[in-house]
Amino acid sequence: MNEDLAEMPLEDDIAGEEEVVEETVPVPRSLVPHLSETAVLLDIDGTLLDLMPTPREVWVPPGLSKTLNRLLQRTNGALALVSGRSLNDIDLIFAPDQFPAVGGHGAEMRIEPDSEAVAAHAPPMDKELKRRLAAIAKLSPGILLEDKGYSLALHYRLAPHAEKAIYAAVSLIRADLPNAPIEVLPGKCVCEIKHSGFTKASGVRELMTREPFKGRRPFFIGDDVTDESVFAIMPDLDGLAFSVGRRAKGVAGHFDAPSDVREFLTHLLDDERDAPLP
DSSP states (O other): OGGGGTSOOBOOOOTTOOOOBOOOOOOHHHHSOOGGGEEEEEOOBTTTBOOOSSGGGOOOOTTHHHHHHHHHHHTTTOEEEEOSSOHHHHHHHHTTOOOOEEEGGGTEEESSTTSOOEEOSOOOOOHHHHHHHHGGGGGSTTOEEEEOSSEEEEEOTTOGGGHHHHHHHHHHHHHHSTTOOEEEEEETTEEEEEETTOOHHHHHHHHTTSTTTTTSEEEEEEOSGGGHHHHHHTGGGTOEEEEESSOOTTOSEEESSHHHHHHHHHHHTTOGGGSOOO
16 A cells, blocks of 8 residues: 555656656545544545456455445545446445445435435436447447446447447547537546536535535545546645546545555544544
């Protein structure tokens, strides 16, 4: 875990930018000194969970659900998963546990573990457009289609040779429908297309206006291009962001792998200053 984050560079470069400013980042209990004043926001795939060949193969390592439940308790409910997955999909992965979450890249939100999900002003994707995009999966065996309701993802981890063909096909559809309100999100062996009216950042902004998140300092960890919109708004919310597996622009540091994130989260619970009084 990057030497327990005791000495971690400030990451301020991405995709060709080489400049890295060296800066010491505190260990967990200094980085997040008071869980009672913090909102812990966590991406799932590639951040909490290791990436797998297909989305359905991800699994929750032993102890992670216990750690998340303890953090939920210690933050008085101000812990949320922030994912491109739908809330239903998130619940299936972490079953039987449920957590507050922003799902569908900001399309859905659940404020409390047992509360009803609410749509965050997100219209579903046009059915005809979705049909045309789904047909791209026929370009090659190994391309996996994932319909998330508010978005559609084309996974090519099992067909890496098809990457250029997938993006070329998406570009042709966008050129044919220039007024379609869609956004293309390149990810780790995935091309995702969603409605342009919402993002993870818009979902997080909305979440931070609701109790128990309101008035807290957000601490966000993410790994992918889709998380960059949240990295960008952390200064506006007086928050901190960390990336995973790469050096991302605008973050305070980075973790090498999801296993390091999981270890870090367990260390957050070591600070007895936030422990309940006997």
